Amino acid sequence: FEEARTILREMIDFCIERNLCPVIVSTPMTSNLRSKFSPDDWSFLVIDFVKAIDRDVLFFDYSDNEELKDSQLYFNALFLNKKGRSIFTRKFLSDLSVYS
DSSP states (O other): OHHHHHHHHHHHHHHHHTTOOOEEEEOOOOHHHHTTSOHHHHIIIIIHHHHHTOOOOEEEEOTTOGGGOOGGGBSSSSOBOHHHHHHHHHHHHHHHHHHO
16 A cells, blocks of 8 residues: 555646646546445555645545446446446536536
8 A cells, every 4th residue: 555655746847847737536436336345444444545645636526426326337346337337427518527
């Protein structure tokens, strides 16, 4: 984990040095896939990981988003289909515009 955090810090620093605004996004998951992670596991693997990078960046966690849990929005366990991608993109851009 520490090596991954170091790499992420370096990527964020690289962006900031070039006046870019990095954003971290945890993508949506079906309710079935999300249920495989206990709240403690998700906190450790994702939330605490992002906090531990110690950088001031926006973080959007869509992994448990009600609007994007339906398995009909996915073409397999990991990837959104065309309809799902459209919904997610609209949601993300809308959420991002609030912080711009």
